[in-house]
Amino acid sequence: MIGETFVLKGNDSNNLIKENVSNLKVYSIDSVRVKHFFTEKVDYIIEGNKLRRTKNSKIPNFDEHVVVYNDDGTFTFNSFPRNPPLTIPFQLYADYDFSDFDSIYGNLDKSFLSEKLKNKIAKREKIKIGVIGTSITAGAHTLEQFYHNSDKDSYPYLIKKAIEKLYRNEVVITNYSQNGSSIDYLGDVFPTALKDNNDLMFIEFGMNDHIYSWWKSNLPNFELTMSNSVDRFKTHGIDVIMVGFFQQNQSWDLEFINSTIEYNQSLSNVSKKYNCYFADVNKEFSKYSQPKINQDFCGDFMHHPTSFGHLLYYKTIIPAFLKEDVNDGFIYNLVN
Structure with missing residues (x-):
């Protein structure tokens, strides 16, 4: 798998789409296509196929993605200021090997x-x-x-x-x-x-x-x-x-x-x-x-x-x- 996108929020874990993963690499990509890699146990913890941020992680925190909701629990799209905000600035990429094939x-x-x-x-x-x-x-x-x-x-x-x-x-x-x-x-x-x-x-x-x-x-x-x-x-x-x-x-x-x-x-x-x-x-x-x-x-x-x-x-x-x-x-x- 190359480039699976996901976010990490606070101390919550998030799973990759495959279960049997190995050789995991986690990174972000900037505006000039440069990959910035994060370090296991320093920036994230992985358990099985689930990842979570560490206390002092450099990984963007999706808790900071704030959507303004209406009283009925829905949101109204607005282009400026944007609501909901884009997820791109928070997204990570994962490369890994897997063995649970579809x-x-x-x-x-x-x-x-x-x-x-x-x-x-x-x-x-x-x-x-x-x-x-x-x-x-x-x-x-x-x-x-x-x-x-x-x-x-x-x-x-x-x-x-x-x-x-x-x-x-x-x-x-x-x-x-x-x-x-x-x-x-x-x-x-x-x-x-x-x-x-x-x-x-x-x-x-x-x-x-x-x-x-x-x-x-x-x-x-x-x-x-x-x-x-x-x-x-x-x-x-x-x-x-x-x-x-x-x-x-x-x-x-x-x-x-x-x-x-x-x-x-x-x-x-x-x-x-x-x-x-x-x-x-x-x-x-x-x-x-x-x-x-x-x-x-x-x-x-x-x-x-x-x-x-x-x-x-x-x-x-x-x-x-x-x-x-x-x-x-x-x-x-x-x-x-």
């Missing part, structure tokens, strides 16, 4: 991708991938985006690295994503994506569509627009992979918890209708507690995944390109 099941030989694209992969031809979605796909609040205005930590570039290492194809990524966008943005991008001769499109919407009180009445339009867009891409010979979204911070006053489930189900419905691969991001993130998602896997404490959070997105997408079953250690090593 199984990853290959799907390349199934019918999700066209024979045309499979043949290009087999012949080591150049593959052009377009990605269209929200600020998540744009890489918002990953380390690279926050400090260097780059989307290179986002899941599309992890997929690029994996395909190039697995099959030796050249992979070109074009990221059409826009911060704050919703499903209607798909229609704006279609002519450009078509002109660019993409072989494959990743489509990631729902995180911005599912909030607000009218989410349920908007759901039919969401599914219809998604269906029409997928149909148009596939009619023009462009494969589609649909990317779901995870449960954002439940304390945000714009969040309606059931809508996460229903919008992801809508994405799944469309994927089945058009025989597209659906990356069930919510299923992967649901393995972890909501506080861990908010604090450890989000750079904004709300819904922007960290660079490690994008690794979890990648974990849900890469099976579409795997010929055989592997373990998660194998797929992580592809992008280290």
